[in-house]
Amino acid sequence: MPSTQHLLLKQLLTAATGPLAKYRPRLATMRFAAEVLSLGQLMPWNVFLTDVTIEGMAAEWVRPAGAPAERVLLYLHGxxxxxxxxxxxxxxxxxxAQRCQLNALAINYRKAPEYPFPAALDDALLAYHWLLKQGYLPQNIIVAGDSAGGGLALALLLALREEGQPMPAAAVGLSPWTDLVLPGPLLRRVAYEESQVLEALEISNWGAMYADHLPLTHPLVSPVNAELHGLPPLLIQISDSEVLGDDVMRFATKAQAAGVPLTLQVFQGLVHWWHLFWRFVPEARQALNQVAAFSRQVWQNQDTLSRNQSAAA
Incomplete structure (x- = not known):
């Protein structure tokens, strides 16, 4: 059963998004509101920020004290x-970043509708290749993202595979958006269960804005439709009650059938984007701690492989 804190969060979201569902504000208004709300965030102690520009794209390093210099988390926001x-x-x-003890590179990739597909994917590729040029080894990079950012992380893996480029060590999807085709009845049912959040924000329209001239089923737009062989280890977290849940389960089943090492963690009764509320919701902290445990396992496996290769040589 969800925690009391999560139940309170759900009630607050209901009160906050009810007017959105009724008045349908413009995208510019929603963007402004999101930026204003972000002013109330608090950073964890001993985590330091450094601005960086990658060929004109704004980005920033998020560096926890004591994190090893050679390993990095490339983060794509939702x-x-x-x-x-x-x-x-x-x-x-x-x-x-602090829980994983990794320096994180977060990027401000271009957004639709001004910059539809493949702009966001191109920016993710740009950031990944920039890390390689900075001297980071592919096996020392984990790619992660939430919601659309999680789907973008998966699309990044697919694009790298098709280009014959080296893969990162692993990828993490927090409620990743794997299929932009969202049936109306499903949206209405789950949006009601999720306190109108997704319906109010018109997520079904956003997919069309991003895909633009491409069909929503294109595999780099909706990774659930891609061939999934040859991907690195994946961690995917999802709530069984959110609108993206069924599609993520289909993706996970397909990935496992293709031989992808995949860890699927299903949480019960939580709203989409519960990870964002980590300061208040214990389920969010639990989920992020599990991401940290996954990253430690990735590095342990990498170290074991390196020792074995050195011994064989």
């Missing part, structure tokens, strides 16, 4: 490909 920024996800990236 927001339906139309919302979100470095500001809106800074607290989440900060606590995730």
């Amino acid at each position: 927001g339906g490909y139309v919302l979100g920024s470095l500001n809106t996800h800074r607290s989440l990236v900060g606590t995730l």
